[in-house]
Amino acid sequence: MSGFEPAFLSATSSSFFDLVSRLRPEALPLPGQHATAVPEGTTVLALRTAEGVLMxxxxRAxxxxxxxxxxxEKVHRADAESVIGIAGTAGLALELIxxxxxxxxxxxxxxxxxxxxxxxxxxxxxxxxSQLGLALQGLAVLPLFAGVEKAAADGDAATGRIFSxxxxxxxxxxxSWHAIGSGAGPARSALRRLWQPGLTTAEAVEAALEALADAAEDDAATGGADLVRGIAPVIRMVDAAGERRIPEADVLAQAAAVARRRxxxxxxx
Structure with a gap:
């Protein structure tokens, strides 16, 4: 006799979300749950680069x-070839990730x-x-998703794609680029000015830090780089080699250079 519940053996879908919905619906964030003064995530941005995409x-929450x-941390690895960032109700957003x-x-x-x-x-x-009920109650989650399409042939550059x-x-x-969250307006304005085709990873990191700094100047909910406490924005890159996080020390060093120039x-x- 198998030790699995019948639903595991009779599943007609490869969706984990559908499986949990049938077996353990209480494990999902459902409409009807209420919260007050819940932490809110703020500004996340993504832009295409010569190698792929950066988020x-x-x-700050x-x-x-x-x-x-x-x-x-609002920017996370989704899998080996994609990343996901979140704005909105932080607890629900992290569960969604x-x-x-x-x-x-x-x-x-x-x-x-x-x-x-x-x-x-x-x-x-x-x-x-499926979470529309929560959104209508004011507990909204807005993700930003980005990744790369595999190159058609060896030697070809990976194509970065961004979805809002x-x-x-x-x-x-x-x-080419996008931003979400309370600081999205000034961040988009900065990216409109700074983005250009063929950005290297270093240039894209600099553009992202400039955009977050602009957002932090106009939006109190956006933190930017905190050089006093040594808190760097989370920056993740996806290219033909896969997903990786830019080291925090490198981000802080470049953020300090951006702050000095500004x-x-x-x-x-």
């Missing part, structure tokens, strides 16, 4: 007009091959759609 997020956390990571791992184990990048974005949209979403599960592909420019005005 960055500040570390707010609850009302208070700083709830200074070291929250964990569930999405399990969903991709489960699919690959069942099907023997990973989902396409488009398929991963579609699954994330479906998961968001709305609270209803609508999915939108962005062309201070010199301000003094010259």
């Amino acid at each position: 960055a997020g500040d570390r 707010t609850a009302g007009n208070q700083i709830a956390h200074r070291r929250i 964990r569930l999405f990571q399990l969903e991709l791992e489960h699919y690959e184990k069942i099907e023997g091959a990973p989902l396409s990048l488009e398929g991963r974005a579609n699954r994330l949209a479906a998961m968001l759609r 979403f709305d609270v209803t599960g609508g999915k939108y592909e962005e062309v 201070r010199e420019e301000a003094e010259e005005r």
Whole structure:
């Protein structure tokens, strides 16, 4: 006799999310759960580079007009070829990330091959759609998803793609860059000015730090780089070699150079 529950053996879908919905629905964040003064994640951005795609997020979470956390991580690895960032209700967003990571791992184990990048974005949209009840209560989660399509031939550069979403599960592909969260406006304005085709990884990191610094100047909920406490934004890169995090020491060093240049420019005005 098998020790598995019948639902495990009769599953008709490779979706981990669907399996949990049937077996343990209480494990999912469901409509009807309420919270007050919950931490909110703020600014996350992504931009295409010559090698793939880069995503960055500040570390601040707010609850009302208070700083709830200074070291929250809003940008995470989704799988070996993609990253996910979050803005909105922090607790639900982090749970969504964990569930999405399990969903991709489960699919690959069942099907023997990973989902396409488009398929991963579609699954994330479906998961968001299932949480519409929470969003209507004000507990909204907005992810930003990015990754690379494998090169068609050896030697070809990987193609970076960026997807944004709305609270209803609508999915939108962005062309070159995008930003979400309370500081998205100034961050997008900075990226519009700084982005250009063929950015190297170092140039993309600098552009991301500049955009977060602009967002932090205009949006109190965005933290930027905290050079006093040594807190660097989380920056992750995806290229043909896979997903990786830019070392925090490197980010802090480049953030210090950006801050120094911005201070010199301000003094010259």
